[in-house]
Amino acid sequence: MKLADTPITQHQFNDIPFYLKRDDQLHSHFSGNKARKFMALLEQPLEHIDILISYGSVQSNAMYSLSALAAIKGWAFEFYVDHIPQWLAESPKGNYRAALDMGADITAVSELGLHPREFIEQVRQPDQHCLVVPEGGRFQHAEAGIKQLATEILSWTRFENASQFTVALPSGTGTTALYLHKHLSPHGIEVITCPCVGGKAYLEQQFSELGETHFPTILELATKHHFGHLYRQDYLTWYELQQQTNIEFDLLYDPMMWQCLQSWYPENQHKTLIYLHQGGLLGNESMLPRYERKFGLSPE
Known part of the structure; x- marks a missing residue:
């Protein structure tokens, strides 16, 4: 590519x-700036990784680009959000729809009283086979x-x-x-x-x-x-x-x-x-x- x-x-x-x-x-x-941000992850072998994990808004551009990256790499992709509006869950649109089409597992965590980042750290607790990308690719x-x-x-x-x-x-x-x-x-x-x-x-x-x-x-x-x-x-x-x-x-x-x-x-x-x-x-x-x-x- x-x-x-x-x-x-x-x-x-x-x-x-x-x-x-x-x-x-x-x-x-x-495409766009997210592709540039994630280019290094695309090019690296990262053979020990099975699951890509990130978090952010339910219409995040990064969410969609990461779902594409995971599909290319053959990884599972988990994305955590604060909440998913009922109307959007019933009629997916935009990045949310496209990420779902790419196989993303998108989970809302607001009912647990945790920020998505805190949920990943405290509840999900990724192991060495997981790659966690900060919100928006800020790394x-x-x-x-x-x-x-x-x-x-x-x-x-x-x-x-x-x-x-x-x-x-x-x-x-x-x-x-x-x-x-x-x-x-x-x-x-x-x-x-x-x-x-x-x-x-x-x-x-x-x-x-x-x-x-x-x-x-x-x-x-x-x-x-x-x-x-x-x-x-x-x-x-x-x-x-x-x-x-x-x-x-x-x-x-x-x-x-x-x-x-x-x-x-x-x-x-x-x-x-x-x-x-x-x-x-x-x-x-x-x-x-x-x-x-x-x-x-x-x-x-």
């Missing part, structure tokens, strides 16, 4: 010209695949005439942004991101826990943005992005980053922007109907 060398295409959104690194095109089942194994991504970006920039490149991407755990910064900043390429889960302080804490001391630039919106809430402006930004580029973006993360970029760009027009498309489109299968019910088929 070739998880490298995705194309870079040229676009414009409103008044912002940008290049788009199309990591959504890595592989039909194993040092992720660096190898993201370093490969940085190398691809560097190779492309060497053939372009622009003098100052900036790579932009939204952050959940921030793992991708952190390791891109680590491998691009020595070459004069700035990495900018925004904290989609929590605020700037929370994201910096996530960075620190991975053992790094130099961080990418963090942009924030002027108003509080609660993860997973429905905002008309998010829907409108997502809709306009698709109308202007003919490319579908992720509804959960990308709109916030593009709103930050619209505030950032007027003072940074001399920079050449490279936006990283991190996939995550299966999540739109569940998010889009929620937006349509609240705001209509078109947000305009």
